[in-house]
Amino acid sequence: MLVPPFGYLDFLQLHAHAKVMLTDSGGIQEEATILGVPCLTLRENTERPITIFQGTNRLVGTRRESILMGFESAMEENGDPVEPRRSGMGGRRKELLRFYQKLKKGKWWDYV
Numbered sequence: 001m002l003v004p005p006f007g008y009l010d011f012l013q014l015h016a017h018a019k020v021m022l023t024d025s026g027g028i029q030e031e032a033t034i035l036g037v038p039c040l041t042l043r044e045n046t047e048r049p050i051t052i053f054q055g056t057n058r059l060v061g062t063r064r065e066s067i068l069m070g071f072e073s074a075m076e077e078n079g080d081p082v083e084p085r086r087s088g089m090g091g092r093r094k095e096l097l098r099f100y101q102k103l104k105k106g107k108w109w110d111y112v
Contacts, residue, residue: 020074022067029057038074042067 006014015021015031020038023029029048032039033056040060041051051057060070 020071022071032056038077040067040070040074 012031015028015037016035018037020040021028021032022040022042023032024042026046026048029039029041029046029051031037033051033054036056039051039057041057042060042062044059044061046052046057046059048057052059058070058074060066
């Protein structure tokens, strides 16, 4: 589904409730890792290798067949959110999770 651009708060809400994210964005790869959402990166490489190490991101390339295989695999595995390994994301993970908790409570303005 193609949608018009979202503001950051709306996008974060959409992202946090997704079953899987497909992207070519390094920032979205990181946010998927922080939020525990499985991510498929539509590229042959990534500048965010920690997301691969964390187990939340897979490089599926740009070929239709490999993207579909990656998506089907992610959907089969997606019972619970991915629990990333704790090393490497440190402060950013904590900061984004605090922000998301306030967002869920409708208190995002306390964070800004």
